[in-house]
Each structure stands twice: as C-alpha cells, then as structure tokens.
C-alpha cells in the first residue's frame with residue numbers, strides 16, 4: 167500500500183435544520199487501502215458518503231481527492247476526478263440489459279451524450295470494456311438479460327460492475343452485502359476484493375464478518391464523529407467501541 171493519500175477529510179461539518187449531524191470528521195485513506203465505515207443507525211455514515219461524493223456540500227472543513235480540493239465540486243466533477251459511488255439497485259435501469267447498464271456507465275465516463283453514440287469506433291471500445299467488466303463480476307453469461315430479471319445477488323453484482331466500469335481509483339460502496347444470505351455475502355466479499363485490488367475502498371457495512379474480512383482499517387462513527395479508526399484488533403480492543411457495541415458482537 168502506498169503512503170500517498172487518496173482521500174482526506176479535514177474537519178468536515180454538516181448541519182441539517184441547525185442540527186449538526188457531521189461534527190468535525192477527520193479521515194485519511196491511503197492509496198490502495200480498504201476502509202470500512204461502521205457505527206449505529208443515525209451515526210452519520212450515509213451523510214458522510216453524501217458529502218464525499220458531492221451530493222451534499224459541507225458547511226466547514228475540506229475534502230481532498232488525490233490532493234485536489236473537491237469540497238465544493240459537483241458529483242459529476244468528483245466522478246470525473248476518479249471517485250465512484252455504488253448506487254442501490256433502484257438506480258439500475260431494469261429494462262436495459264446488464265450489458266447496456268454497464269455500457270452506460272462506461273460511456274458516461276467517456277463523456278458521451280446520447281447524441282454522440284453513433285461514433286462507432288468509440289462505441290466498440292465501450293462495448294469491449296463493458297464485456298470485460300461483466301466477465302470480472304461473473305455476469306457475462308447473463309449480459310443480455312434485463313437487469314430487472316436478474317437474481318437479487320446478481321443485481322448487486324451488476325451494481326458493483328456499474329460502479330467499477332469507469333475504472334475509478336477511489337470506490338465508495340454502500341452496504342454491498344445488504345439483504346444477502348451468508349453464502350452470497352461471502353461470494354460478494356471475494357468479488358469486491360478481486361475487483362477493487364489496488365484501488366482505494368471506503369465502504370459502509372453493517373455485517374461484521376464482511377467488515378473484518380475485507381477492511382484494512384475500520385472507522386467507527388458515533389453521533390457525527392469518527393471515534394476510532396484502526397486495524398481490526400485495535401478496534402475490537404477499543405473500550406469506546408466496545409461500549410458502543412455493548413449489546414451486539416463486534417466480532418461478526
């Protein structure tokens with residue numbers, strides 16, 4: 167893992183209706199690092215994702231992507247700078263094939279509007295890339311099927327394919343194994359490990375087996391703050407984290 171920082175949050179704050187829900191978050195992710203963001207419901211994990219991906223704008227503090235200040239950038243600009251965020255299944259196009267869903271993501275990265283899709287050579291590049299990504303997530307044989315007809319686990323894999331299609335260097339995944347059984351979750355962990363190799367990963371996840379199986383470091387949020395960020399052993403031994411998870415196992 168490199169020492170260079172991919173993503174850096176410095177004193178990030180955000181309030182809604184005068185209630186501060188992100189209360190000065192500092193977080194640093196090194197290139198190639200996999201970090202899981204955990205914490206109780208309402209801790210601020212999704213809000214932090216929304217700030218990093220540009221959906222919401224921070225009231226104070228700075229967010230840097232590869233050293234570049236993206237605090238006030240649009241989601242599109244942040245995406246173009248190399249940060250991709252997974253979207254829930256509902257944002258897949260259910261009537262388009264798995265292939266077409268992934269190709270849309272590739273074309274978006276290439277900057278094409280629908281009107282320019284007739285540039286056949288580039289279209290072929292996008293199709294090749296879409297096939298390559300579908301193969302990596304194990305969906306090549308079902309590439310022609312409408313996304314809405316895929317099994318739940320396959321739709322989650324397609325969501326991952328759409329996220330990695332544009333070859334972003336920093337990837338944000340929002341509960342990638344939610345709703346999966348143990349075997350499906352294990353397969354998803356292996357898939358995420360494979361397709362994000364060498365990339366920087368920040369993931370919100372409630373399933374502790376997934377968290378401990380995948381993350382190099384674990385950031386624990388509570389009440390809008392990151393109260394600990396460390397390797398698995400130190401997180402397990404952290405008294406504040408133990409208090410937070412008093413009624414639940416932190417071991418998964």
Ligand SMILES: Nc1ncnc2c1ncn2[C@@H]1O[C@H](COP(=O)(O)OP(=O)(O)OP(=O)(O)O)[C@@H](O)[C@H]1O
Nearest residue numbers: 182183187205206207208209210211212213214387
């Ligand atoms: N757009 C908004 N307007 C007002 N309050 C909001 C908004 N978005 C989030 N909040 C509040 O901010 C707090 C943190 O919510 P957030 O969804 O970020 O937590 P979370 O850690 O992702 O929780 P969960 O694990 O349940 O998804 C909650 O109290 C929530 O009600």
